[in-house]
Amino acid sequence: MVKIAVLGFGTVGAGVVDVIYDNADIVAKNAADKIEVEYILDIRDYPDSPFAGKVIHDFETIINDDSISVVVETIGGTKPAYEFTKRSLLAGKSVVTSNKELVATHGAELIKIAKENNVNYLFEAAVGGGIPIIRPMAQCLAANRIDEVCGILNGTTNYILNRMINAGLSFEKALAEAQEKGYAERNPAADVEGHDACRKICILAALAFGRHVYPEYVKTEGITKITLEDVAYAESDDKVIKLLGRARRVDDKGRAYVFVAPHLVSRESPLACVNGVFNSIMVSGNQVDDVMFYGRGAGKYPTASAVVADVIDAAKHLNARKYLSWDDGDASCVADLSEFKSKYYVRVSGDNARSAAIDTFGEVKFLSCADADSNECAFITDEMTVSELNAKLEKIKNHVALLSNMMVL
Ligand code: HSE
Numbered sequence: 001m002v003k004i005a006v007l008g009f010g011t012v013g014a015g016v017v018d019v020i021y022d023n024a025d026i027v028a029k030n031a032a033d034k035i036e037v038e039y040i041l042d043i044r045d046y047p048d049s050p051f052a053g054k055v056i057h058d059f060e061t062i063i064n065d066d067s068i069s070v071v072v073e074t075i076g077g078t079k080p081a082y083e084f085t086k087r088s089l090l091a092g093k094s095v096v097t098s099n100k101e102l103v104a105t106h107g108a109e110l111i112k113i114a115k116e117n118n119v120n121y122l123f124e125a126a127v128g129g130g131i132p133i134i135r136p137m138a139q140c141l142a143a144n145r146i147d148e149v150c151g152i153l154n155g156t157t158n159y160i161l162n163r164m165i166n167a168g169l170s171f172e173k174a175l176a177e178a179q180e181k182g183y184a185e186r187n188p189a190a191d192v193e194g195h196d197a198c199r200k201i202c203i204l205a206a207l208a209f210g211r212h213v214y215p216e217y218v219k220t221e222g223i224t225k226i227t228l229e230d231v232a233y234a235e236s237d238d239k240v241i242k243l244l245g246r247a248r249r250v251d252d253k254g255r256a257y258v259f260v261a262p263h264l265v266s267r268e269s270p271l272a273c274v275n276g277v278f279n280s281i282m283v284s285g286n287q288v289d290d291v292m293f294y295g296r297g298a299g300k301y302p303t304a305s306a307v308v309a310d311v312i313d314a315a316k317h318l319n320a321r322k323y324l325s326w327d328d329g330d331a332s333c334v335a336d337l338s339e340f341k342s343k344y345y346v347r348v349s350g351d352n353a354r355s356a357a358i359d360t361f362g363e364v365k366f367l368s369c370a371d372a373d374s375n376e377c378a379f380i381t382d383e384m385t386v387s388e389l390n391a392k393l394e395k396i397k398n399h400v401a402l403l404s405n406m407m408v409l
Helices: 011-022 024-031 059-063 081-090 100-116 134-140 155-167 171-180 195-209 228-236 300-316 353-361 386-396
Strands: 002-007 035-041 068-073 094-097 146-152 239-249 256-266 278-285 289-296 341-349 365-367 376-380 401-408
Touching (some): 002 011, 002 300, 011 024, 011 035, 011 300, 024 300, 035 059, 035 300, 059 081, 068 081, 068 300, 081 094, 094 100, 094 300, 100 195, 155 171, 155 228, 155 239, 155 278, 195 239, 228 239, 228 341, 228 376, 341 353, 341 386, 386 401
Parallel strands (some): 002 035, 002 068, 068 094
Antiparallel strands (some): 146 239, 146 278, 239 256, 278 289, 341 376, 365 376
């Protein structure tokens, strides 16, 4: 029997315990051993839970119990998750987590500690919820030089954008729905400001390019400024707005363009069809070409599915190191975006907005929106670098007000 402890009995932690017992036979068969949840650590009591008898409040009980070989960390955030994870690894216990913030912030260090202690630190659920992506990237695509990773990495924002696009809901109403369904982070600012997607693209970039990518170096923009007018302008050109995390290889030294930003995506792109809480990640390898991963990126059981798979993997490799590893990184791992090339969506308002657009950007493709003010216009530019775009935006702002701008995929 493999005994485990679950730290944090919130949505994901409770899902993990349910999956372990609901699918006990399958889990035991795949782990080649019975998995038993010995402790559930939480600051709260859960008197109505069938697992109430397993709930404890003191982490020392777990760390001092040598029979616990795998610790599941589903607390989230870095405090006290970082300390508990580090101490567990140092004590020779493997740790499995869905905590993208912790992996994105301290992943390189925790992987190193796991390696030094001959245990595993596994985090399949930290990116894409239930979608298998960490293991496929680290193992199945290991023969490739990865050139690019691009994806819809946050279920809450995808759900919100989808409801704005398909039901004409305001941003606030759509966010309230996503919260009711349990998709959003405790503080939904992490979703709507793009920080959650940022942490996930940092993890994918580290896996792809071999060096830790720290979130503070990654330019991150969320969806809070997107309006129903932007949605309608995009629609007039058969495009939808998606929040994308992108990481593109720059050189062989681990440098990459890494950023999170809302984009206009053509309806012909497979990413445009990713609806609701679903996530999708496209990976381009130099031998395999493009591969795409798709599934539920948030939610109790999809996320628990990935966590429990890691528990099974950890249980099967109690005395064997797994494959996950990357080197530490620094600011130089993230390339300056000024030379990154794209087409852009630009929306401006003022007298003679159309002529200001043509004078500044030359030939552009104008978009339409029935509900927009008559003195505004939106258009799509030719391809140019970010620094060229910024220079032109500065110029056009001398004549009209800039309402929004986004990359076009
Ligand atoms: N709040 C996250 C999301 C949960 O909406 O994608 C899964 O990481």
